[in-house]
Amino acid sequence: MIMKSHTVKQGMPEAAVKYQPYPQINIPDRTWPGNTITKAPIWCSVDLRDGNQSLVDPMGHDRKARMFQLLLDMGFKEIEIGFPSASQTDFDFARWCVEEGNVPADVSLQVLVQCRPELITRTFESLQGANKPIVHFYNSTSELQRRVVFAKDVRGIKQIATDAAKMIADMAAKAGGGFRFEYSPESFTGTELEVALEICNAVSEIIQPTPDNKLILNLPSTVEMATPNIYADQIEWMCRNLDNRENLIISLHPHNDRGTGIAATELGLMAGADRVEGTLFGNGERTGNVDVVTLALNMFTQGIDPELDCSDIERIKEVYEYSNQMVIPERHPYVGELVYTAFSGSHQDAINKGMKAIKVANKPLWEVPYLPIDPQDVGRSYEAIIRINSQSGKGGIAYILQADYGINLPRNLQVEFREDIQRITDEHGKELPSKAIHGRFIERYVDQPGARIRFVDHHTYPVGEHKGLRVVAAEITDDGETRRIEGKGTGPIDGFINALSIYLGIDMSVADYSEHSLQHGSNAAAIAYVEVEYSGGKLFGVGINTNIVAASLEAIVSAANRVLEQKQR
Numbered sequence: 001m002i003m004k005s006h007t008v009k010q011g012m013p014e015a016a017v018k019y020q021p022y023p024q025i026n027i028p029d030r031t032w033p034g035n036t037i038t039k040a041p042i043w044c045s046v047d048l049r050d051g052n053q054s055l056v057d058p059m060g061h062d063r064k065a066r067m068f069q070l071l072l073d074m075g076f077k078e079i080e081i082g083f084p085s086a087s088q089t090d091f092d093f094a095r096w097c098v099e100e101g102n103v104p105a106d107v108s109l110q111v112l113v114q115c116r117p118e119l120i121t122r123t124f125e126s127l128q129g130a131n132k133p134i135v136h137f138y139n140s141t142s143e144l145q146r147r148v149v150f151a152k153d154v155r156g157i158k159q160i161a162t163d164a165a166k167m168i169a170d171m172a173a174k175a176g177g178g179f180r181f182e183y184s185p186e187s188f189t190g191t192e193l194e195v196a197l198e199i200c201n202a203v204s205e206i207i208q209p210t211p212d213n214k215l216i217l218n219l220p221s222t223v224e225m226a227t228p229n230i231y232a233d234q235i236e237w238m239c240r241n242l243d244n245r246e247n248l249i250i251s252l253h254p255h256n257d258r259g260t261g262i263a264a265t266e267l268g269l270m271a272g273a274d275r276v277e278g279t280l281f282g283n284g285e286r287t288g289n290v291d292v293v294t295l296a297l298n299m300f301t302q303g304i305d306p307e308l309d310c311s312d313i314e315r316i317k318e319v320y321e322y323s324n325q326m327v328i329p330e331r332h333p334y335v336g337e338l339v340y341t342a343f344s345g346s347h348q349d350a351i352n353k354g355m356k357a358i359k360v361a362n363k364p365l366w367e368v369p370y371l372p373i374d375p376q377d378v379g380r381s382y383e384a385i386i387r388i389n390s391q392s393g394k395g396g397i398a399y400i401l402q403a404d405y406g407i408n409l410p411r412n413l414q415v416e417f418r419e420d421i422q423r424i425t426d427e428h429g430k431e432l433p434s435k436a437i438h439g440r441f442i443e444r445y446v447d448q449p450g451a452r453i454r455f456v457d458h459h460t461y462p463v464g465e466h467k468g469l470r471v472v473a474a475e476i477t478d479d480g481e482t483r484r485i486e487g488k489g490t491g492p493i494d495g496f497i498n499a500l501s502i503y504l505g506i507d508m509s510v511a512d513y514s515e516h517s518l519q520h521g522s523n524a525a526a527i528a529y530v531e532v533e534y535s536g537g538k539l540f541g542v543g544i545n546t547n548i549v550a551a552s553l554e555a556i557v558s559a560a561n562r563v564l565e566q567k568q569r
């Protein structure tokens with residue numbers, strides 16, 4: 001007999017025995033894959049309810065109030081402020097919103113309640129005097145919860161929903177109307193579509209939505225159980241089959257258990273949904289609710305007005321961290337500390353070129369490699385776009401010197417200086433801040449502590465009979481001793497390098513020269529870069545001076561000192 005070898009890896013049970021695949025949805029003529037998102041959905045923040053109920057320490061009044069104000073400022077028109085029948089804190093907060101929250105007329109407060117009479121009664125108490133509030137009621141409809149939580153069949157589960165719908169409709173009518181309604185077949189993604197449809201239609205039949213007061217049918221991915229295309233199929237199927245679709249607002253409420261909440265929401269919108277419930281940066285039960293900031297900015301970067309103001313993402317982050325007492329990871333889309341930063345050389349090079357190209361094009365269209373959004377659009381600066389470590393390249397270093405200090409290195413100097421920086425970052429294994437890069441540049445090329453030669457002054461005069469040729473007479477110091485040197489050339493640079501070559505006994509010539517004015521720096525006006533050629537190769541010198549000629553001659557001295565250094569090695 002042949003024994004079958006055991007193939008299960010140590011530590012993990014056999015997947016096929018323990019878990020089952022999610023069934024496919026039978027909708028062969030699905031249309032959503034051909035659709036695109038063209039406008040923002042109705043946004044509803046559930047930070048103060050689903051987000052709050054998942055916190056280690058739920059929010060008290062101050063944390064709620066600060067978050068509430070932010071949500072208003074961002075432009076949310078629907079805000080689920082809590083579960084007033086669950087706790088005194090939530091009840092009191094609902095009352096505060098109604099009485100003191102300065103809620104704009106176009107904003108609806110929303111509250112959640114289970115389909116339980118005593119909780120519904122308390123919920124209505126919490127909303128007295130509110131302007132067009134949304135009463136959101138729910139019950140679990142999934143096959144699993146019907147079996148293990150409620151011990152009821154579909155009829156019994158439907159009854160819970162319809163009894164609550166009747167009570168809510170009656171109480172709203174008695175209170176003089178002015179309410180809006182939302183129903184969630186909770187754990188929709190674990191519910192057979194036909195069952196969800198039957199229960200939703202039954203609730204809708206009782207609520208009697210109209211074009212002026214549509215029923216919000218919220219189809220939550222309470223637990224994300226399958227790939228996002230399955231959720232889209234479910235939404236398209238429901239949109240096709242629900243009664244009175246025109247009087248319904250189809251709402252998504254995705255969670256992120258598989259890490260695909262954003263994708264599921266986007267496909268759900270393509271499948272016909274009108275509304276999205278989610279939280280800032282995705283706080284919420286387990287792996288969280290869908291992140292509405294990411295969703296909104298995904299739309300924005302496709303040229304769609306997201307109708308949510310995310311222009312001060314640092315404030316949104318700050319309030320998130322204060323109210324939820326949680327921190328946002330460095331890689332979180334759009335807001336993480338590092339999401340606009342490139343350390344790697346080729347990315348930096350492309351960003352550097354892209355930023356320059358944008359400046360030259362002088363058009364509003366954003367096209368910078370590796371940066372899908374302009375950081376300034378969300379209130380972030382360009383400061384951290386490029387940071388330098390051992391993975392960085394010359395383009396990145398050049399960008400930093402340019403952006404932070406107005407120093408525009410010529411290409412060959414970028415190559416030369418990068419070697420120096422690379423040696424330092426390799427040695428220390430750490431990031432090198434902009435200040436340290438600048439400091440190193442100034443020390444190596446401009447200040448040159450301990451260098452032998454210093455430029456002091458110069459003047460030129462014509463060489464008698466030679467038209468165009470001039471004598472350069474200069475004063476330098478050599479190890480502190482004043483020296484007068486002389487050379488000839490067509491101009492001061494030419495003549496001075498000739499003078500220094502004679503004095504030092506090293507044949508040097510100018511291979512490249514450039515200069516520009518310096519916007520940054522205290523009293524410096526011009527920076528000159530001179531590439532000097534000598535028998536050992538080529539290297540750069542840099543001079544900074546308010547006088548452009550002096551800056552150039554200092555650059556030659558800087559190069560000469562570096563030649564001397566090379567020769568001593």
Ligand SMILES: CC(=O)SCCNC(=O)CCNC(=O)[C@H](O)C(C)(C)COP(=O)(O)OP(=O)(O)OC[C@H]1O[C@@H](n2cnc3c(N)ncnc32)[C@H](O)[C@@H]1OP(=O)(O)O
Pocket residue numbers: 050053083085086087113114115116138139140149150160186222285
């Ligand atoms: C997917 C979601 O996020 S849904 C929202 C969940 N949010 C919260 O639960 C936060 C706030 N909740 C609470 O403070 C409490 O759960 C309360 C106040 C609502 C209820 O508290 P309690 O009645 O003490 O306890 P508990 O929540 O355990 O009640 C469960 C009972 O309610 C029933 N139940 C649960 N949900 C619903 C519902 N939507 N409609 C009707 N009955 C429900 C359960 O079947 C169970 O019934 P049983 O007592 O007959 O077994």
Ligand SMILES: CC(C)C(=O)C(=O)O
Pocket residue numbers: 050112138184186187218220221222223253255
């Ligand atoms: C109450 C419902 C909408 C919910 O929070 C969920 O299903 O996650």
